[in-house]
Amino acid sequence: MQNIEDLLKGLNEPQREAVTHVNGPLMIVAGAGSGKTKVLTTRIAWLMGKHNVDAFNILALTFTNKAAAEMKERIGRMLGSNEARNLYVGTFHSVFARILRSEAEKIGYPRSFTIYDTDDSRSVLKTVINELNLDDKHYKPNVVHNRISAAKNALVGPAEYATDYYLQQEDARTNRPAIGMIYKAYAARCFKNGAMDFDDLLLKMYELLSTIPEVLHKYQHKFKYILIDEYQDTNPVQYQISKLLAAVHENICVVGDDAQSIYSFRGATIENILQFQKDYDDVKVVKLEQNYRSSQSILNVANEVIKNNKGQIPKVLWTDNKEGEKIKLVRTMTDNDEGKFVADSIQEQRLRNHYRNADFAILYRTNAQSRAFEESLRKMGIPYRIYGGISFYQRKEIKDFLAYLRVIVNTKDEEALKRIINYPVRGIGKTTIEKTVIYANENNISMFDALEQAPAFGIKGGTLEVIQNFITMIKYFRSLLQNNDAYSVAQQIGKHTGIVKELFNDKTTEGLARYENIQELLNSIKEWTESPANEEGEVGDKGLGAYLQQITLLTDADDDKENADVVKLMTIHAAKGLEFGCVFVGGIEETLFPSAMSINTREELEEERRLFYVAVTRAKERLFLTYANSRYRFGNLVQNEPSRFLDELPESFLDRTFAGGGARNSSGLNNMGSAFQRMHRGMGPAPERKSEGSKPSYMPVAPKQQTINHIPSPDFAPSDTSGLQPGQKVEHQKFGFGEVIKIEGSAHNPVATVKFEHNGEKKIMLNYAKLRIVE
DNA sequence: GCCCATGCTGTTTTT
DNA sequence: CAGCATGGGC
Numbered sequence: 001m002q003n004i005e006d007l008l009k010g011l012n013e014p015q016r017e018a019v020t021h022v023n024g025p026l027m028i029v030a031g032a033g034s035g036k037t038k039v040l041t042t043r044i045a046w047l048m049g050k051h052n053v054d055a056f057n058i059l060a061l062t063f064t065n066k067a068a069a070e071m072k073e074r075i076g077r078m079l080g081s082n083e084a085r086n087l088y089v090g091t092f093h094s095v096f097a098r099i100l101r102s103e104a105e106k107i108g109y110p111r112s113f114t115i116y117d118t119d120d121s122r123s124v125l126k127t128v129i130n131e132l133n134l135d136d137k138h139y140k141p142n143v144v145h146n147r148i149s150a151a152k153n154a155l156v157g158p159a160e161y162a163t164d165y166y167l168q169q170e171d172a173r174t175n176r177p178a179i180g181m182i183y184k185a186y187a188a189r190c191f192k193n194g195a196m197d198f199d200d201l202l203l204k205m206y207e208l209l210s211t212i213p214e215v216l217h218k219y220q221h222k223f224k225y226i227l228i229d230e231y232q233d234t235n236p237v238q239y240q241i242s243k244l245l246a247a248v249h250e251n252i253c254v255v256g257d258d259a260q261s262i263y264s265f266r267g268a269t270i271e272n273i274l275q276f277q278k279d280y281d282d283v284k285v286v287k288l289e290q291n292y293r294s295s296q297s298i299l300n301v302a303n304e305v306i307k308n309n310k311g312q313i314p315k316v317l318w319t320d321n322k323e324g325e326k327i328k329l330v331r332t333m334t335d336n337d338e339g340k341f342v343a344d345s346i347q348e349q350r351l352r353n354h355y356r357n358a359d360f361a362i363l364y365r366t367n368a369q370s371r372a373f374e375e376s377l378r379k380m381g382i383p384y385r386i387y388g389g390i391s392f393y394q395r396k397e398i399k400d401f402l403a404y405l406r407v408i409v410n411t412k413d414e415e416a417l418k419r420i421i422n423y424p425v426r427g428i429g430k431t432t433i434e435k436t437v438i439y440a441n442e443n444n445i446s447m448f449d450a451l452e453q454a455p456a457f458g459i460k461g462g463t464l465e466v467i468q469n470f471i472t473m474i475k476y477f478r479s480l481l482q483n484n485d486a487y488s489v490a491q492q493i494g495k496h497t498g499i500v501k502e503l504f505n506d507k508t509t510e511g512l513a514r515y516e517n518i519q520e521l522l523n524s525i526k527e528w529t530e531s532p533a534n535e536e537g538e539v540g541d542k543g544l545g546a547y548l549q550q551i552t553l554l555t556d557a558d559d560d561k562e563n564a565d566v567v568k569l570m571t572i573h574a575a576k577g578l579e580f581g582c583v584f585v586g587g588i589e590e591t592l593f594p595s596a597m598s599i600n601t602r603e604e605l606e607e608e609r610r611l612f613y614v615a616v617t618r619a620k621e622r623l624f625l626t627y628a629n630s631r632y633r634f635g636n637l638v639q640n641e642p643s644r645f646l647d648e649l650p651e652s653f654l655d656r657t658f659a660g661g662g663a664r665n666s667s668g669l670n671n672m673g674s675a676f677q678r679m680h681r682g683m684g685p686a687p688e689r690k691s692e693g694s695k696p697s698y699m700p701v702a703p704k705q706q707t708i709n710h711i712p713s714p715d716f717a718p719s720d721t722s723g724l725q726p727g728q729k730v731e732h733q734k735f736g737f738g739e740v741i742k743i744e745g746s747a748h749n750p751v752a753t754v755k756f757e758h759n760g761e762k763k764i765m766l767n768y769a770k771l772r773i774v775e
Numbered sequence: 776g777c778c779c780a781t782g783c784t785g786t787t788t789t790t
Numbered sequence: 791c792a793g794c795a796t797g798g799g800c
Contacts, residue, residue: 064790093790118789198790265788366787388789429776553790573788595787611788634785635791 004049007042007078018253018286019043022051025246025280026253027231027273031317032302032617033293033579036255040227041071043253044087045078047225055086059223059245063230063577065091065558088223092238093198094553096205099219100196101549106212107204112545114195114406114413115552119394121145121197124415128185131441134178144176148183152199153235153267155206158184192446194412202237209244220248230577231256231276235267243279250280258313259306262573262611264603274313291317291617293579295324298623301653302616308648309606326655328624329646335587335631339372342584343380345624346567349582353622357383359581360567363615365593369586370569372631377567387570391556397503397514398521402551404493405486408477409545411448414440418447424502427466432459448474473497486547487529490522572615583619588612588627589640612645729774 008016015035018028019042030036044060047053062068068089076084088095097115104113116124122141129136129144151161161167162180171179190197196204209216226246228234231254234242246252254276261270277283291299299319306312332338346360362373367389377384392398400423406416414437422428439457440450450457454467473496480489494500503515529542568580587593594608616623625646630639728740 091790201790262788263790266790368786425777427776431776555790571788592787597787607788632791 004046007046007049011039011042012290014286014288015039015042017284018288019046021253021284021286022047023251025250025276025283027276027283027285028253028255028288029285029313029315030255030257030288031291031315032257032260032614033291034288034317035290035292036229036288037067037071037577039288040229040255041074041078044071044084044227045075048075048083049079053225055083056088057222057224058087058227059095059225060087060089060227061092061095061229061242062089063091063233065094065554067229067577068094069558091553092234092241093201094550096201096241097549097553100201100204100208101545103208103212103215104204106215107208108191109196109204110194110410110412112194112409114193114410114416115201115549116190116195116197116415117394117552118145118198119399120195120415124189124193124195125182125186128189129182132178132181132185134182139176139178139182144179144182147171147176147179148186149199150267151183152203153237155203155237155240157203158187189414192412193414194410195415199237202235202241206237206241206244209241216244219245224249224251226252228252228254229256230260232258232261232270232273233263233266233268234272235263235269236272237267239269239272252280259309259610260576260614262576262607262614264607287315289315289317291319292321293620294319294617295321295619295621297324297326297653298616298619298621301327301623301649302613304650304653305609305616305645305648306613309609310602324621327649327653328622329649329654329656330624330626331642332626332628333630334637335369335372335628336375338586338626338628338631339374339376341626342373342586342624343376343382345584346377346382346582347380349622353582355581357565357567360584361575361578361580361582361618362567362569362584362586363572363575363618364569364586365572365595365611366587367571369592373569373586382567383565384567384569385564387556387568388574392517392520393551393554395517397517401490401494401499401518401521402548404477404497404499405490405544405548407448407474408481408489408493409548411474411478412446414447421470424498426470427463428470432463432467435459481544485529485542486544487522487526489544490525494518494522572611572618575618576614579618579620581620582622582624583615584624584626585615586626587631588625588643588646589631590643591640592631593643594645609645 008019011019015038018026018039028036028039030039040060044058047058048055060068060071062071068091072084072087072089075087076082090098100109100113101111104111122145125141125144125148126136129139129141151157151167156164156167158180161183168177168180171177190200209219223245226242228242233256242252254273256273258270258273261268261273264270277285294302296319299317299321303317330341332341342362346357349355349360350357364370364373370386370389374384374386393402400419403416403419406413407420411417418433421433435457436447436450436454439453440447443450448471451467451471454464459467477489477493477496480492484492500515500518503511503518506512506515525547528547572585590596593612594605598604598608627642627646628640630637632638726740730740
């Protein structure tokens with residue numbers, strides 16, 4: 001670039017202040033659409049171009065990988081050099097994964113540790129819960145996982161968990177006193193597997209920095225300048241890590257907007273941004289209050305809504321943009337009608353206002369809502385893309401294939417090993433796996449090592465041979481690692497295991513799709529291997545280990561087919577940081593938005609309101625808010641009241657009369673008869689909501705006549721039932737207490753008939769059911 | 776040890 | 791509704 005000062009052109013005063021502030025802590029309070037990405041990128045370019053700061057000395061933490069890539073690109077363009085490539089820019093998770101990869105051995109992990117995604121974590125938890133002889137119906141893996149995750153994000157390790165009075169009380173109250181024990185076992189198992197879960201990437205990074213002074217010293221001096229985006233969504237671990245890293249130079253710049261804090265369920269605490277000024281001396285505070293994104297009308301609505309939250313950093317968002325159209329508020333009969341309305345309106349808006357498909361976004365609170373929209377868009381032939389939901393990498397065939405790669409890189413990864421040991425089917429069944437795991441646990445060795453000693457626990461004959469072949473194969477793959485890139489290893493695996501051939505021969509529709517997915521995976525590995533610059537992993541490392549590390553942290557927002565002209569569908573959470581010409585926000589109904597899960601405390605409700613604020617402020621020119629009278633939930637139609645947030649919008653900002661685009665003649669709507677017309681005709685103000693105490697409409701009116709759930713006694717342990725006699729009293733995990741009526745069936749498969757206090761007579765197969773003999 | 780049928784449960788939000 | 795775990799049959 002010719003003149004570095006040119007960077008400052010086109011910045012407003014506060015933006016310029018933020019960019020040119022060089023040393024010392026800086027907090028940028030950036031309202032929605034106030035150009036904070038521009039400020040961040042310009043600031044980095046300024047540091048490098050004006051103050052000769054080396055790219056290696058700058059750490060920038062963003063919210064998505066995509067944002068990181070974009071940032072690098074923009075800085076590169078500003079500077080007109082390749083220097084930006086050396087910046088440490090990425091999400092907390094990916095940057096720390098990269099650092100941990102080179103330092104892992106210092107805290108006892110292999111360099112090539114595996115990263116467990118949520119599914120892996122749940123699966124390990126399930127194993128551990130069963131090994132502890134606990135019931136996974138009561139200790140549901142995802143409930144336990146949430147609990148453990150929250151603990152990790154709050155820097156509470158297994159030992160602290162077990163002694164924390166409050167946590168123990170809470171677990172006792174929900175009758176899950178063993179969570180602490182499970183946490184401990186889970187952490188131990190992950191460690192044994194050489195694996196870290198998502199939360200560990202933060203927690204272990206903290207551990208690394210706080211326990212090994214040389215490492216702390218190294219990174220404190222390396223990262224002379226630290227920038228953190230979306231600071232309002234950081235959690236306590238992230239907070240502590242950034243504090244440690246910034247402690248020497250104190251050149252820490254955080255950017256955030258308390259009004260857009262929407263990740264408290266992930267442990268984020270708004271305190272971090274509210275407290276920043278107390279954490280450092282002489283904090284420079286810059287407020288970006290001019291919005292460049294949205295029309296006046298849209299901003300008015302946003303401001304009105306957020307006004308209802310208490311305790312914010314005071315700021316006034318304003319804009320020079322023109323007033324624009326009023327916000328359209330539309331009610332439909334059902335969620336399907338809502339879908340039709342939106343698809344019709346997109347069609348209409350596209351013609352009338354010359355939008356491209358890519359100018360539209362459909363936003364919603366829950367992923368499940370995407371379906372109705374998707375159907376309507378497909379019927380009308382409007383191209384779209386859904387973000388979120390089940391990602392490519394979560395598909396079974398992809399996970400199976402990746403499990404091979406994982407085992408080869410890290411044979412201790414038991415989770416992955418279990419997936420592939422009998423895939424493709426090679427005759428290693430449940431019994432053999434169980435024996436292997438038991439042997440491995442008893443001897444404290446990995447499952448893979450246990451397989452090598454199969455004769456020691458009674459495996460012989462054909463099974464032994466199959467196991468030995470399997471081991472030989474895996475070892476062969478491992479031997480390829482050193483001198484081959486990720487793609488050639490993956491290719492070999494596809495060939496030698498027979499997976500590719502097997503899927504190729506499967507001519508069913510699903511089989512075909514699976515085959516194509518595997519091909520796509522192989523292609524993407526090839527692409528990654530051949531791409532010159534890789535953002536993650538050490539530069540030039542094209543090995544399988546580096547590949548796997550980044551793949552787990554990819555979200556599908558990241559691998560955007562950037563220029564595709566398609567309508568985008570996503571949750572509001574996923575839309576954070578994005579903007580669109582014309583935005584539809586669907587399902588603005590009580591129990592959905594705000595979610596029924598989040599109306600119990602003021603804090604929860606305020607977060608929902610911030611989410612609504614985020615949704616509204618994604619729009620540049622036009623905003624549609626829609627809600628349905630009733631929608632399908634779990635297969636049945638339920639009624640919903642309009643969201644309370646709608647009541648907070650002043651009538652004068654709204655247009656309730658909007659008759660959607662092609663709705664007049666579009667199929668389906670006509671036979672809706674007057675319903676569609678009714679919904680547009682003189683709607684007047686939103687109907688009064690029922691009194692606060694009224695039941696959420698999704699709740700069944702009468703409880704279904706089914707099993708009355710029994711909560712097992714705390715000391716519940718299955719008894720030996722081999723000598724069970726009629727007349728004895730027993731406790732069943734689910735059916736509760738009862739009396740044995742008779743015993744029948746064969747000697748090795750006895751069946752007891754038990755009359756339960758609350759659940760009537762049941763036939764119980766004693767070989768399988770867990771019964772506790774009471775007397 | 777494997778395969779199919781049935782029944783149960785889950786829907787906040789994500790790295 | 792739909793995906794998945796469980797369980798019963800072979």
